[in-house]
Amino acid sequence: MRNSQTSAMAAARRELAYEVISGGSGLLLALFMWGHVVLVGSILTGERGFDWMATMLEDYYIAQPTVFVIFTLFLVHAVFAARKIPSQLRERKQILQLAKGLSQSGREKVVTRTEYSPFRPHVESLLWIWQVRTGMIMLVLGSFHLVLLGIDIFTPLYGDIAGIEASTSTARVSAGLWLPYAVLLLCVEFHASVGLYRLAIKWGADLWLSRKTMHRLEQVIFWVVLVLGGVTLIVLAGWMDPPLAFLLDGTST
Amino acid sequence: MTQEHGTPSRRLKFEIFRYNPEDENSEPHSDVFEIDETPFMSLYIALNKIRELHDPGLQFDFACRSAICGSCGMVVNGRPALACRTLTSDLPEDIQLYPLPAFKLIGDLSVDTGTWFRGMGERTEAWIHERQAFDPEAEEERMSDDIAAAIYEGDRCIECGCCVASCGVANLDDEFLAGAGMNRVARFMMDPRDTRSEAEWFDVVAGDRGVFGCLGMMACADVCPKELPLLEVYAYLRRKTLGARFAARHEKKGSA
């Protein structure tokens, strides 16, 4: 009796810790990704801005440890979050079917529906499934990207200077990496904004904003960041001139 | 009257899940029935009509037929809902009815919610834990009306099981407490008459069958016919258990 109680207690403590780890790592990653958008977005001001930023981060030894930390967080988050993904195909199908049904109900056009219809649209279950899917895609593409950047930072590959450089970036993006980047971008922004929304509800549904407002906010953040990242990617691919280049026009070369 | 309730000309097509586990020849399938819509028609009226006109063997559960007993949860066009308070005028002409998942099927639309809720009650020890015996001579213990109202709010759950059936986690784990269970726990935590300490609650609430099993899918709150603030309950319990964990740590350090 005592034994089973203490073991239940221990299990509960462990599970609490797992939850904090997966939520916390997700939160940190999401916050990092906002910073990432700004950093990579420096390309919008032209190659010079980008290089200046990259060089600074490397010179002050910010980039090097960050890559490690982020990669670790990334893997830790993946491991602890994936714990919640049902292991059996049958179970996954069951959840999927449930989520689909829920998200479709209440959307049919009904001429006679009263204003008090109890059917409120529900999407969050399906969003969770997409979080899993995007997470899986990120695991592959993100790891690849991080390895690539790791190599960039620590060894010279294309150019003669070690580190991140606009020319190498644009070169590989325009050479075809834009496609996986586009996928990764979509996945990460979706996953992060939905994840933050979920995190906010999970820990503070009763504290801050109403759920409706949070959901709205989530959508706004998603689109803003997605557009920013999208433009960045287009510029990196060389299909558009840096739109903010005029900001640095005054400075001398 | 201000609204038209249902266009009388509508003919409703019901696709209903059928399976009778007591019948060896029965295989899970769906049957289709058609009936004419009438004003104010609820699924309670519609299902009884189907039973009386088309198939007297159709199994489903109703008791109060007024959304207070929680008997009649079923999946209506993909969503767990109380059938007795669902008006057909809120639905399209094609209506699909399935039994609530996550519970043991008894037959057709009828499921065993009673066993689930009794089990939940036992696991969470959902009763007032109190030291003294009742004294019939004594005046009642006082309580502020605000606290009483707050507890009542938590007591409003009718155990319909819609939240359980809509939750992906509860569908895979019979012992996950789900919205209804967490709401129940919070109700007793809030009650000053219950003497359990936070530490005593810990292993029930924390853990994968309590709050930390919840993935935040939020379906429970969306389908709850009593519109109980289940997400708020979850958030409150999450913070409380986290707080209790830190407090326990602190104590340990203090005493060591």
Next chain:
Amino acid sequence: MSARLITTDVLVVGGGLAGERCAIEAAAAGYEALILSLVPPRRSHSCAAQGGMQASLANCARAEGDNPTVHFLDTVRGSDWGADQEVANIFADEAPIAVRELAHFGVPWSRVRGGKNKYFIKGEHVEIDEALENDGLIGQRDFGGTAKWRACYAAAGTGHAALYAVDSEVVRLGITVQDRTEAVSLIHDGSRCLGAVVRCLRTGRHFAVMAKATVIATGGYGRIYGQYTSNAVINEGTGASIALDTGIVPLGNMEAVQFHPTTLSPSGILVTEGCRGDGGYLLDKNMHRFMVEKEPAKQELASRDVVSRHMQQTMRDGNGVDSPYGPHLWLDIRHLGEKHLRTKLLEVWDICRDFVGLNPVNDLIPVRPTQHYSMGGIRVNKDGESYGLAGLFAVGEAACWDMHGFNRLGGNSLAETLVAGRLVGRRVAEHAAGVSLRADTGYAFDAIAAAEQRATSWLSRAGKGRSIYEIRDAMGETMMHKVGIFRTGDELNEAVNELQALLNDCDNAVLRCKDPGVNPELGFALRLKGMLRLAMTVAMGARARTESRGAHFRSDFPLRNDEEWLNRTLVRWAMDESEPSFSYEPTGLIDLPPGHRGYGSDERIEMQRSIDSYNETVVHEQAQHGRLPSSEEMGSRLKCGAWQAYA
């Protein structure tokens, strides 16, 4: 359920408030209790009670000076002197304990707020100062027919909160509950009840439970009024019906049926009296407030039976609003304003939205009176033990204990379930202590065989018969329209004939569903005959009672007649007899002499005998009618003359 026969100390049939409270008492005394219920206990119809539970706590300003004696007075007057006054006394004495015990079990009773409180009395805002020293005590609200504010309440879900708290106690004590089971007959040897035969509603199989004591707590029988009832669809009176089937145990006062004025048309869902209490109006099809001229003094707030009668009359006069489901009237609460409707009357707002898709802020509510409460039931003595069969007890709405007589006061029935549950539970335990479980299982197996035989005979019947659902609907129409709010000899005759025809139809009805297992059609068919038999006892009892008392109103005999009818109807009807047999026992020892109720008509036919000479006959005559001796001597709990200080 695979075992054919199980045993227990105490078998409780019914998991509502009454049954569960009784089981708790027996279990706490150390006996093994088993609860059977058609549905998980928390779905029992006790959960539907909203308004409140009467107990003379005297906690708020408007309850000052209240005490059990005043409660006793209100109850007996409310019953139109049909109540057993000793039982009413026990009840009034113990109701406060029952309410406080519920607080102990966890009911979040609404509490008194010391200081200024705003109330809405008879359509006007009133400010009342609640004493600060009462702050935090159990709050009370006003209810019909009472001298004081006495109804303790948990917001608008009193029954729900009470049932959940009591069921928590059942779970705590680990009492076994078998839900989805239905007792279909009683096992007895002619003088002792040995248990019940049960049909499992998961598998359709029968089994027997043998017990030292059997308690019937199956609630009301509103569904014999078909759709014209506020009761749940599970309130089919099977408990009373299986007791009637024995032919030994009598049912009491079956003709005493309460009608509630405002239930939603067509569903019959209750719209609380609070709507009128807070200032709502009743309107006919011409938007006319007919209650103003019919009852100038009390208007919409006259007692339930009075308002129901006026509403019915208005519709009979052709002033009802026609609908595909028959005529109805309007309840108008629009003028109370959105804020009030969405706080104090939230449940009403919800019900209107959910069931008729309207908003009471803008729309009128379609209402009509329907059956609401069964005062009659299994006749028991003050210990709750049935007449005739030792070891058979009944409690709650299923019983005729008899504190309600011919009219129950709102809020008294929740209190009854708990007071009686406690008391009867104790008696049941005492009984269980005194007997041993009988080993002769022959009676049980015979009874199982008979029950199975009934089922197979239904299934094997072939040919063309009426649908059982048609019979049910016809029964409902007959009962509502001919054994309803107004009754006349002619109509009651018709009703009896129609019910007889329906009984014949029932014997020849044919099932369309032959599925093995639960088979809902078979399940209902098995109950239908019992329901028809109950309906018959109501109709025949009403036909025989040629007076008007409480809810029983004979247009052809409009006066209460204390000379001839100050008695209780008892009816026995064995399965194989063609007709029920009626007899009449004295109501019980009289303390408060028959008089004016304080509302309604003051005209009546007085009793010529003296109270003393009436009382002298009671003990002996009731015993002759089958009353078993109670643990305490009869009359021991009467507080003779105590009422004089308050009358």
